[in-house]
Amino acid sequence: AQSVTQPDIHITVSEGASLELRCNYSYGATPYLFWYVQSPGQGLQLLLKYFSGDTLVQGIKGFEAEFKRSQSSFNLRKPSVHWSDAAEYFCAVGAPSNNNDMRFGAGTRLTVKP
Amino acid sequence: DTEVTQTPKHLVMGMTNKKSLKCEQHMGHRAMYWYKQKAKKPPELMFVYSYEKLSINESVPSRFSPECPNSSLLNLHLHALQPEDSALYLCASSQVRVSDGYTFGSGTRLTVV
Numbered sequence: 001a002q003s004v005t006q007p008d009i010h011i012t013v014s015e016g017a018s019l020e021l022r023c024n025y026s027y028g029a030t031p032y033l034f035w036y037v038q039s040p041g042q043g044l045q046l047l048l049k050y051f052s053g054d055t056l057v058q059g060i061k062g063f064e065a066e067f068k069r070s071q072s073s074f075n076l077r078k079p080s081v082h083w084s085d086a087a088e089y090f091c092a093v094g095a096p097s098n099n100n101d102m103r104f105g106a107g108t109r110l111t112v113k114p
Numbered sequence: 115d116t117e118v119t120q121t122p123k124h125l126v127m128g129m130t131n132k133k134s135l136k137c138e139q140h141m142g143h144r145a146m147y148w149y150k151q152k153a154k155k156p157p158e159l160m161f162v163y164s165y166e167k168l169s170i171n172e173s174v175p176s177r178f179s180p181e182c183p184n185s186s187l188l189n190l191h192l193h194a195l196q197p198e199d200s201a202l203y204l205c206a207s208s209q210v211r212v213s214d215g216y217t218f219g220s221g222t223r224l225t226v227v
Binding site: 032034036041042043044045046049051090094096100101102103104105106107109 | 118120145147154155156157159162164169170202204206208210212213214215216217218219220221223
């Protein structure tokens with residue numbers, strides 16, 4: 001079965017600084033990859049997704065992510081962080097061979113300093 | 115309509131109560147999901163319905179009973195819960211193939227007393 005690891009539990013960045021959140025997956029072929037964001041007490045919102053094609057994908061709110069097969073990674077980036085980006089970020093992996101089974105990483109909590 | 119609506123937003127229930135959580139979507143999605151999320155943890159999959167049929171049950175205790183009356187509605191019936199069942203319960207929906215990702219509701223915050 002597929003799995004996903006987010007190595008960073010908590011990251012703090014200054015407002016206006018760049019951001020990179022790490023995500024590593026385990027799956028025998030090219031998986032479906034997603035990044036979700038969750039504000040406190042809320043549901044999850046899809047930021048972006050990858051399942052084929054261009055390895056650099058653009059998402060909402062100015063986020064992008066790059067799929068690197070050689071590193072089994074799908075890191076999330078943003079060039080300039082805003083205070084409203086403070087939230088929990090989850091990487092998720094789905095298996096094309098097993099519909100409807102998406103697994104989440106443990107999450108990375110982002111704090112933004114003024 | 116691009117939303118998943120969950121009701122109620124908050125629920126407090128005793129260990130002998132019976133209650134239900136409701137989830138509704140009108141996006142034509144044919145797969146619907148229940149997730150449980152404890153504080154500072156990722157969502158954990160509980161149940162998956164595909165074309166109104168239960169396709170995945172992640173060994174959830176029988177005190178949780180899902181129901182999918184039609185393609186737009188998903189219920190989670192609760193009975194004789196324990197305090198450790200207190201959590202945020204999230205409903206999601208998707209196309210049958212997961213490549214488009216899931217649309218999540220805002221959740222029901224459940225407290226068992």
